[in-house]
Amino acid sequence: MSRMAGKVALITGAGNGMGRSHAVRLAEEGADIIALDLPGAAADLAETARLVGEAGRRAAVGAADVRDLAAVQAGVDAGVAELGRLDVVVANAGVCDNPGPAWTIDAPVWQRSLDINLTGVWHTVKAAAPSIGADGGSVVIVSSTAGMKAVAGAAHYSASKHAVIGLMRTLANELGPRSIRVNALLPGAVGTAMTLNPATFARLRPDLADPTAEDVMEVLARNHLLPVPWVESADVSNALLFLVSDEARYITGTELVVDAGLTQKV
Ligand SMILES: NC(=O)c1ccc[n+]([C@@H]2O[C@H](COP(=O)([O-])OP(=O)(O)OC[C@H]3O[C@@H](n4cnc5c(N)ncnc54)[C@H](O)[C@@H]3O)[C@@H](O)[C@H]2O)c1
Numbered sequence: 001m002s003r004m005a006g007k008v009a010l011i012t013g014a015g016n017g018m019g020r021s022h023a024v025r026l027a028e029e030g031a032d033i034i035a036l037d038l039p040g041a042a043a044d045l046a047e048t049a050r051l052v053g054e055a056g057r058r059a060a061v062g063a064a065d066v067r068d069l070a071a072v073q074a075g076v077d078a079g080v081a082e083l084g085r086l087d088v089v090v091a092n093a094g095v096c097d098n099p100g101p102a103w104t105i106d107a108p109v110w111q112r113s114l115d116i117n118l119t120g121v122w123h124t125v126k127a128a129a130p131s132i133g134a135d136g137g138s139v140v141i142v143s144s145t146a147g148m149k150a151v152a153g154a155a156h157y158s159a160s161k162h163a164v165i166g167l168m169r170t171l172a173n174e175l176g177p178r179s180i181r182v183n184a185l186l187p188g189a190v191g192t193a194m195t196l197n198p199a200t201f202a203r204l205r206p207d208l209a210d211p212t213a214e215d216v217m218e219v220l221a222r223n224h225l226l227p228v229p230w231v232e233s234a235d236v237s238n239a240l241l242f243l244v245s246d247e248a249r250y251i252t253g254t255e256l257v258v259d260a261g262l263t264q265k266v
Pocket of ligand 1: 017036038044064066143192
């Protein structure tokens with residue numbers, strides 16, 4: 001109940017999916033939350049804030065596209081002013097699509113992936129790291145199993161998720177002297193809209209006219225060592241909680257994989 005007591009955590013992409021789940025899990029353990037998401041995601045952020053409130057903690061919400069450094073900086077600064085400090089940074093916002101082989105990807109599609117998934121993470125840390133206090137803290141960069149292995153038809157995504165591992169390792173060196181730990185979280189297939197959507201269903205089950213989540217369960221489970229089709233957001237949030245808690249106080253510069261065995265399947 002109190003592994004994060006007295007802490008403030010910044011989470012980007014907190015209006016939905018895993019970002020919301022992370023916000024609620026950290027709040028359940030006593031953290032106040034600075035929740036950022038896209039302009040236009042106000043209703044989603046309000047729901048995240050409501051759930052954080054239900055867990056007994058405060059949420060400061062802000063509109064910031066992670067591609068916009070000034071907006072991210074403003075969101076971080078307003079959140080820190082409202083909640084009084086910053087201990088944890090979770091660079092979670094990201095996008096994924098599956099345009100096809102690398103040489104067929106349109107330049108704007110490639111650029112969007114790199115701008116959000118790589119430069120957006122750098123913007124987040126750039127804006128937030130100076131506000132982490134003298135007693136140290138923790139940064140978690142959300143990569144993916146696509147940061148460890150290839151993903152068919154998504155070179156831009158895989159490249160961006162590999163790239164943030166390099167950023168994480170460098171930041172771990174640069175922020176270590178300030179007692180700020182920096183790690184990467186690598187989820188496999190997670191049951192959010194990023195994985196469970198009609199385009200993915202159609203790609204995984206081209207034999208069906210209008211496939212559903214249920215229709216892709218068996219296909220996805222085949223990728224795993226454990227007999228499950230995907231990982232739940234709550235399980236990824238529990239791994240995040242461990243990484244940012246004092247239980248992980250000497251863990252930095254590393255990658256925590258939560259993938260039901262996807263990366264080790266032969
Ligand atoms: N779902 C998966 O299977 C999976 C697997 C591995 C890694 N991941 C990574 O986990 C993170 C969260 O994914 P999710 O599954 O919760 O996705 P999601 O689509 O459910 O939620 C993503 C959130 O990020 C926000 N967002 C998107 N672009 C943004 C931008 N430019 N600026 C600010 N916010 C933005 C969205 O509005 C949304 O609230 C992403 O970095 C994703 O790449 C997801």
